[in-house]
Amino acid sequence: MKYVCDLDQPILTLDASAGRGYWTIRHAVEGVQIFGGIGSGKTSGSGRMLALKYLRAGFGGLVLTVKPDEKQSWIDYCQQTGRSGDLVILEPGGPHRFNFLRYESAKSSGGSSLTENLVDVLKTVIRAAEEKDAGKSDDAFWETALDMLMFNVIDLCQLAYGHVSVSDLYNIVQTIPKTIEDLKTDDEHGGTKHFHEAFERAKYQVNALAEEWFTGLSFAEQQRLQQEPEVEMALLDAVPQARLFKYIDQFFVENFIPLTDKTRSIIDFIFSGFLFRLLREPVYSLFCRYDQSTITPEDSLSGKIILLNLPVKVYHKVGRDCQILFKYLWQRAMEQRDPQKNERPVFLWADEAQNFMHEHDADFQATARSSRIATVYISQNLPNYYASMGGTKAEFKVKSFLGTLATKIFHANADIETNKYASELIGDALFEDRSESITVAQNFSQTHSRSLKLERVVRPEGFVRLKTGGPLNDFRVEGYLHRQGDSVFGNVNYVKMRFNQQYQPTDS
Numbered sequence: 001m002k003y004v005c006d007l008d009q010p011i012l013t014l015d016a017s018a019g020r021g022y023w024t025i026r027h028a029v030e031g032v033q034i035f036g037g038i039g040s041g042k043t044s045g046s047g048r049m050l051a052l053k054y055l056r057a058g059f060g061g062l063v064l065t066v067k068p069d070e071k072q073s074w075i076d077y078c079q080q081t082g083r084s085g086d087l088v089i090l091e092p093g094g095p096h097r098f099n100f101l102r103y104e105s106a107k108s109s110g111g112s113s114l115t116e117n118l119v120d121v122l123k124t125v126i127r128a129a130e131e132k133d134a135g136k137s138d139d140a141f142w143e144t145a146l147d148m149l150m151f152n153v154i155d156l157c158q159l160a161y162g163h164v165s166v167s168d169l170y171n172i173v174q175t176i177p178k179t180i181e182d183l184k185t186d187d188e189h190g191g192t193k194h195f196h197e198a199f200e201r202a203k204y205q206v207n208a209l210a211e212e213w214f215t216g217l218s219f220a221e222q223q224r225l226q227q228e229p230e231v232e233m234a235l236l237d238a239v240p241q242a243r244l245f246k247y248i249d250q251f252f253v254e255n256f257i258p259l260t261d262k263t264r265s266i267i268d269f270i271f272s273g274f275l276f277r278l279l280r281e282p283v284y285s286l287f288c289r290y291d292q293s294t295i296t297p298e299d300s301l302s303g304k305i306i307l308l309n310l311p312v313k314v315y316h317k318v319g320r321d322c323q324i325l326f327k328y329l330w331q332r333a334m335e336q337r338d339p340q341k342n343e344r345p346v347f348l349w350a351d352e353a354q355n356f357m358h359e360h361d362a363d364f365q366a367t368a369r370s371s372r373i374a375t376v377y378i379s380q381n382l383p384n385y386y387a388s389m390g391g392t393k394a395e396f397k398v399k400s401f402l403g404t405l406a407t408k409i410f411h412a413n414a415d416i417e418t419n420k421y422a423s424e425l426i427g428d429a430l431f432e433d434r435s436e437s438i439t440v441a442q443n444f445s446q447t448h449s450r451s452l453k454l455e456r457v458v459r460p461e462g463f464v465r466l467k468t469g470g471p472l473n474d475f476r477v478e479g480y481l482h483r484q485g486d487s488v489f490g491n492v493n494y495v496k497m498r499f500n501q502q503y504q505p506t507d508s
């Protein structure tokens, strides 16, 4: 599929009494946020229209899903725009799969950077889930402890088996010895088997490498390194795996095993709970079981529209975990592309977007324009985002994040907070104050004094009764479109729009 690469190509034509303006691909890649109450026409009005326009312009994309009917909508959208051949649906029972660990290994060079990348990805997903739950703590201790556990378990797995798999990680975490004594003995009944096996294998690999290194030395050097401490220093210098193993050993013996039961079990539980969800079907077959992936995030760059049909309403926590994981890898892949070689715009689509937020979203959004990522996030209101982006300073975080999505569309809404925000964003304008003033003078004459008064262009109540589509409204959905930065036409940066729910891509 060919694509439009001219950033000034219009996507929407904005007509108003003040004139005509264009909303272009440039505006698309600066991000869109659609707000509106339930049934206000977000999905079937502005959302659907933008989706059809983006598809028609040849964008690649990623679609995250919350409701089970989103798959059918996108099948229809693609059909209507001649894009059916580009739609790839990753879903239970379908032909596609994506092994995220293999994908990451292939992208990372060298063992240590793989571990760092994996920890970063897993941490992002785990923390996104935490933030969603009520008791999110910003406690640095837990975060550091969890990071260190992940680092060391992944390194151990890598060192012992030469690759990382979810089941190996899970088994190792589950069987970390409870005491230093358990560490020394492979107690079949005590359940330390997997950990012990990995630990012994890693030790064996490191010893073999050490042996190889030592025999490779000149006789003179071997002589020089007779003393114990010196040989160890030289070994740690020369064989990176030996250094790594020393750290792993130190971590478990000195840091992790001595932790109190309660502390340990909390950290164990967060990590192994996450891994456990990935090990269960249908997710296991989609993301872990097969070595070969049939799709990768990079496919969006050649025009594929990847739809993750693991709707949160059906698959709950694991549906969200997997979609956030894919989203994050996808964002990283899009950011790494060379825009000189491939300038196809791609869209990131999330209806009910508050389900898929993670801690790096604001950073990605800040560079989305140069990576040509046209984000469309749809959500009812600001409090939804406060709850999902959680933590302290939620309001500040959310508002600065929303600042990175330059176009906002506000549909009918009963949420006061969102309506106030919208009203403030659109801002003030000077209106003529027509109040009459009567001066009692000799002639008893009446004069009209004209003064200008600064007032809200759209008051918060102005968003309550916008048209929400359906037959009663002749399938028209109303909304205010606000563009940050530059104006829509003249010096106005908002326009009241009507979106047609029955819009056809062949219409202009």
Ligand SMILES: Nc1ncnc2c1ncn2[C@@H]1O[C@H](COP(=O)(O)OP(=O)(O)O)[C@@H](O)[C@H]1O
Binding pocket: 036, 037, 038, 039, 040, 041, 042, 043, 044, 045, 468, 469, 470, 471, 475, 501
């Ligand atoms: N294709 C359609 N044609 C006509 N009316 C629709 C269509 N889809 C949804 N509606 C109606 O339009 C209104 C807005 O729906 P929707 O876009 O799903 O709202 P939201 O996504 O904001 O919750 C609802 O009253 C819904 O019943």
Ligand SMILES: [Mg+2]
Binding pocket: 042, 043, 044, 351
């Ligand atoms: Mg909707």
